Amino acid sequence: MSLLLPVTAPVATTALVLAQQPGNGDNGGQGEDFGKSSPLGFLILLLFLIAVALLVRSMTKHLKRVPASFDPEEKAESADAPEPEEKATKTADEPVKQPQQSESS
Numbered sequence: 361m362s363l364l365l366p367v368t369a370p371v372a373t374t375a376l377v378l379a380q381q382p383g384n385g386d387n388g389g390q391g392e393d394f395g396k397s398s399p400l401g402f403l404i405l406l407l408f409l410i411a412v413a414l415l416v417r418s419m420t421k422h423l424k425r426v427p428a429s430f431d432p433e434e435k436a437e438s439a440d441a442p443e444p445e446e447k448a449t450k451t452a453d454e455p456v457k458q459p460q461q462s463e464s465s
């Protein structure tokens with residue numbers, strides 16, 4: 361025990377010095393009104409709570425519109441088989457663009 365006593369004394373002294381309140385009347389910002397809120401603070405808090413409630417309401421509306429799965433449906437693709445043919449006919453009706461040749465070549 362005699363070996364621990366010299367080591368713990370500086371630690372205990374440092375803890376006591378740091379735990380003391382300043383004696384110059386500053387009290388570290390903890391005056392008599394410390395911890396009390398004003399009516400303006402309460403109003404701001406209520407406005408934030410209303411804003412959060414409206415945001416949650418909006419988010420739930422948007423989430424209801426999201427599909428359950430984003431995987432492509434194979435049944436819908438097989439039912440829409442004319443789509444590739446329509447694309448082929450559209451490209452066949454359009455004139456084919458020739459690459460322009462420069463005069464220097």
